[in-house]
Amino acid sequence: MILTNARVLTFDRANRVLANACVEIGADGTIGAINPEAPPDPAETVDAAGRLLMPALINCHTHLYSTLARGLALPGRPPKTFPQILRKLWWRVDSALNEEDVYYSALAGLIDSAKSGVGTLLDHHSSPNACGGILDRIEQAFREVGLRGALCYETTGRNGARKAMDGIRENVRFIERCRRGDGLIGASFGLHAAFTLSDSLLRRAAEANRSLHSCFHIHLAEHACDRGAVSRLAAAGILDERTLAAHCLHLGKRDIARLTRYGVNAIHNPQSNCNNAVGTAGLPALMRAGVAVGLGSDGYSPRMWDEFKTAAHLQKLRARDPRVGLAEAYAAAFLNNRAIVEKIWGVRIGRIETGAQADLILVDYFPPTPLSPDNLAAHLLYGISNAPVDSLIVNGRFVVHNRQCVTVDERAVAEKAAQQTRSLWRRIETSCPP
Numbered sequence: 001m002i003l004t005n006a007r008v009l010t011f012d013r014a015n016r017v018l019a020n021a022c023v024e025i026g027a028d029g030t031i032g033a034i035n036p037e038a039p040p041d042p043a044e045t046v047d048a049a050g051r052l053l054m055p056a057l058i059n060c061h062t063h064l065y066s067t068l069a070r071g072l073a074l075p076g077r078p079p080k081t082f083p084q085i086l087r088k089l090w091w092r093v094d095s096a097l098n099e100e101d102v103y104y105s106a107l108a109g110l111i112d113s114a115k116s117g118v119g120t121l122l123d124h125h126s127s128p129n130a131c132g133g134i135l136d137r138i139e140q141a142f143r144e145v146g147l148r149g150a151l152c153y154e155t156t157g158r159n160g161a162r163k164a165m166d167g168i169r170e171n172v173r174f175i176e177r178c179r180r181g182d183g184l185i186g187a188s189f190g191l192h193a194a195f196t197l198s199d200s201l202l203r204r205a206a207e208a209n210r211s212l213h214s215c216f217h218i219h220l221a222e223h224a225c226d227r228g229a230v231s232r233l234a235a236a237g238i239l240d241e242r243t244l245a246a247h248c249l250h251l252g253k254r255d256i257a258r259l260t261r262y263g264v265n266a267i268h269n270p271q272s273n274c275n276n277a278v279g280t281a282g283l284p285a286l287m288r289a290g291v292a293v294g295l296g297s298d299g300y301s302p303r304m305w306d307e308f309k310t311a312a313h314l315q316k317l318r319a320r321d322p323r324v325g326l327a328e329a330y331a332a333a334f335l336n337n338r339a340i341v342e343k344i345w346g347v348r349i350g351r352i353e354t355g356a357q358a359d360l361i362l363v364d365y366f367p368p369t370p371l372s373p374d375n376l377a378a379h380l381l382y383g384i385s386n387a388p389v390d391s392l393i394v395n396g397r398f399v400v401h402n403r404q405c406v407t408v409d410e411r412a413v414a415e416k417a418a419q420q421t422r423s424l425w426r427r428i429e430t431s432c433p434p
């Protein structure tokens with residue numbers, strides 16, 4: 001297939017912006033020639049009609065299982081603190097999930113993600129009463145929608161020793177299964193957060209992962225209740241240059257220096273942090289210290305455009321300085337996310353270059369002002385992020401075309417997910433005290 005008549009944001013080394021270009025997409029799912037010399041065969045072309053062609057977006061930390069909790073209001077007083085939010089809402093939701101809930105929450109969340117231009121998600125899953133084999137059901141949803149993802153199961157001690165071991169086993173099983181992977185589905189080793197994992201459980205996880213060499217995916221310093229986590233994780237052997245540490249808010253200078261020394265990747269989730277009122281990560285300080293900061297949604301929203309915008313705006317407000325924020329948010333969303341995916345998984349996405357994976361979006365963006373490498377970040381913040389995503393291609397295959405998901409029947413999934421939600425919410429409500 002050759003996409004013709006596209007304005008291309010390459011995100012290559014020179015960050016070129018190409019007017020009216022053709023991009024070849026090979027049958028193997030990689031990008032072929034850009035502006036191929038031979039005239040394209042009309043039978044194999046797709047006319048981009050002057051739309052913007054750019055790499056698909058990446059979500060480096062999410063929880064697809066939260067999709068069916070949207071709008072859920074539990075009886076009693078609303079939780080005030082982050083630990084109360086976990087106890088009252090999220091730990092009730094994950095305990096109530098059955099296998100079908102997990103499957104439909106993943107399908108519905110992936111469709112929403114695809115329609116907003118996200119091609120790759122690093123998912124962090126928890127369903128303590130539907131654990132063994134559950135990552136296969138999430139994989140099934142990824143394959144049906146056609147998105148790329150790395151999956152893990154949230155190991156935690158909060159549900160007792162037996163379920164903690166179930167979590168470790170599910171990670172090990174899925175990591176081994178993904179060894180024969182095809183680059184579309186990968187694995188990481190999921191841990192909840194140090195404040196629900198004892199030192200001995202952390203060591204058991206590190207031991208289980210020793211021969212697998214997978215990367216750990218964990219929440220870190222999301223709230224003051226997780227203080228002291230960095231030194232505990234370091235002592236247990238959890239931290240290295242492939243560790244994904246979501247949040248990284250409540251850190252002292254020594255903690256940040258440790259993260260730098262170990263090369264840990266901090267995943268910033270700005271909208272979730274606002275929603276839970278847990279604080280804001282200091283991106284300039286983390287980046288100056290040499291920490292690789294990526295961007296995720298923490299399951300708050302499927303739209304990485306909104307995470308990018310919120311990241312930029314929050315940093316401006318935090319610093320009380322309008323010069324701050326855009327460069328950091330741009331680096332996290334468009335440079336660091338792709339570097340993190342390549343580092344943990346070996347998959348080259350996030351650029352339009354010959355040989356990279358063809359994960360691309362077409363955006364209905366026809367700006368009234370000049371667009372060049374020099375002002376690209378500003379166009380992303382003030383314009384492209386507001387424009388509709390017309391198409392998403394993952395691994396060379398259309399997932400969304402003309403703003404419709406073309407791989408699955410969206411309406412049928414929505415109806416089945418809504419049915420599933422009614423039963424899930426009843427089960428959650430009966431778990432609440434009168």
Ligand SMILES: [Zn+2]
Binds near residue numbers: 061062063219246298
């Ligand atoms: Zn999270």
